[in-house]
Amino acid sequence: MKMHKIIKERRLALNFTQEQVAKYLGVTTPAVNKWEKGISYPDISLLPALARLLDTDLNTLLSFQDDLTDKEVAIFLNQVSETIEKEGFAAGYDLAIAKLKEYPTCDQLVCGVAMLLDGALILKASKDDRLEEYRTEIMSLYKRAARSDNIQIKEQAISHLISNAIQRKNFTEAQALLDSISDPSPVDKKQIQAKMYIEQGELSKAAKTVEEKLLLLNTEVHETLLSLMDIAIKDKRYDDAEYIANVDEQATKIFDLWEYNRYLAHFQLYLALKDRTKLLKTFVPMIKSVTKRWDVNKSLLYQHIQTKEVDEDFGKKLQKNILKSISGDEKASFLKDSPELEDILKDVK
Numbered sequence: 001m002k003m004h005k006i007i008k009e010r011r012l013a014l015n016f017t018q019e020q021v022a023k024y025l026g027v028t029t030p031a032v033n034k035w036e037k038g039i040s041y042p043d044i045s046l047l048p049a050l051a052r053l054l055d056t057d058l059n060t061l062l063s064f065q066d067d068l069t070d071k072e073v074a075i076f077l078n079q080v081s082e083t084i085e086k087e088g089f090a091a092g093y094d095l096a097i098a099k100l101k102e103y104p105t106c107d108q109l110v111c112g113v114a115m116l117l118d119g120a121l122i123l124k125a126s127k128d129d130r131l132e133e134y135r136t137e138i139m140s141l142y143k144r145a146a147r148s149d150n151i152q153i154k155e156q157a158i159s160h161l162i163s164n165a166i167q168r169k170n171f172t173e174a175q176a177l178l179d180s181i182s183d184p185s186p187v188d189k190k191q192i193q194a195k196m197y198i199e200q201g202e203l204s205k206a207a208k209t210v211e212e213k214l215l216l217l218n219t220e221v222h223e224t225l226l227s228l229m230d231i232a233i234k235d236k237r238y239d240d241a242e243y244i245a246n247v248d249e250q251a252t253k254i255f256d257l258w259e260y261n262r263y264l265a266h267f268q269l270y271l272a273l274k275d276r277t278k279l280l281k282t283f284v285p286m287i288k289s290v291t292k293r294w295d296v297n298k299s300l301l302y303q304h305i306q307t308k309e310v311d312e313d314f315g316k317k318l319q320k321n322i323l324k325s326i327s328g329d330e331k332a333s334f335l336k337d338s339p340e341l342e343d344i345l346k347d348v349k
Contacts, residue, residue, distance in 0.1 A: 004038035006061055010054035011036075024053055059105075067106040077112050081120070085317065089124035093117060093134060100141075107148035111157050114141035118160065123321050139164060155181050208304040215302055218255040222248060229265055233272045245269050256299035259289040271331055280340045287322065291315035 011021055018032040025032075025046055034040045042050055051061045068076070076099060084092030096113045103109055118138050121131075128134070142164075145157035158177050165174035190213045197206035225248040232241035245265035252262040263286035270279035293315065296302045326332050 008036040073108045107153045111145035111153045211302045258294040290319040
């Protein structure tokens with residue numbers, strides 16, 4: 001928010017007149033009027049007193065630049081992603097940090113940058129001399145976002161901090177963070193909203209609301225089954241793990257989810273079992289499916305959902321990153337020098 005708008009907004013919120021503000025600061029009423037219209041600005045010597053009067057801080061009072069819109073944040077994050085792809089992680093990192101200095105209070109940008117850099121770190125900067133600097137800054141960004149007034153941004157950041165704490169095996173910290181996340185409302189707002197739309201004859205809106213809920217639930221079921229399978233694998237209940245993987249594959253087909261999800265459970269299972277033959281048999285269709293665009297609206301289950309445009313090169317980039325990740329994964333070391341894998345790599349290039 002611009003400075004003149006902040007002055008006016010805070011004055012009105014505190015029920016002060018322009019005359020009262022002027023008297024307190026020892027200036028004229030027309031001067032205050034000009035500040036609020038953006039015609040002129042207060043003298044720098046008056047700013048501390050003005051901030052105290054308006055019950056705010058200097059940082060807020062001096063916020064000349066507006067926060068970025070969600071669209072502007074998305075465009076910038078795409079720019080950072082492309083910079084990392086073309087010029088390397090360091091270039092994308094420096095670009096992102098410079099923007100954060102320009103918009104330090106934009107929580108959406110802070111959280112978005114943290115997630116983007118975090119995701120690209122392993123693939124693009126695993127051997128970089130600045131690796132520790134990157135990790136420290138990314139965690140700092142998550143902590144900043146976790147203080148956001150926006151509950152969605154806040155809890156998204158906290159979830160990443162929890163994952164980091166778990167990786168460090170600091171389960172006390174992870175539990176404390178988890179306990180800080182609010183439980184969902186016992187009221188199913190989407191279901192109630194859908195019923196209201198139905199009663200009002202707004203059937204398209206009702207369908208969209210229910211379809212969004214269905215897609216979210218199906219995605220949660222998929223993620224839950226993957227976790228359940230992982231537990232079975234760690235417990236060495238391999239027959240149970242295979243059963244769960246089969247259920248996940250069927251559910252993904254039945255509920256028209258992204259084809260890539262169909263192979264994920266079996267791929268993770270065979271990777272854990274080091275079953276080279278079955279892993280490669282699953283890997284071929286899985287890696288090819290990444291480049292197939294998932295048109296959500298083609299499914300009768302999700303035909304009313306509004307989708308966002310996806311970068312045409314997204315599939316290729318993801319495919320490349322998956323291949324790179326597998327090549328550097330110690331768990332997949334038994335596949336090295338595999339002629340079958342080499343054939344797959346050649347086939348997808």
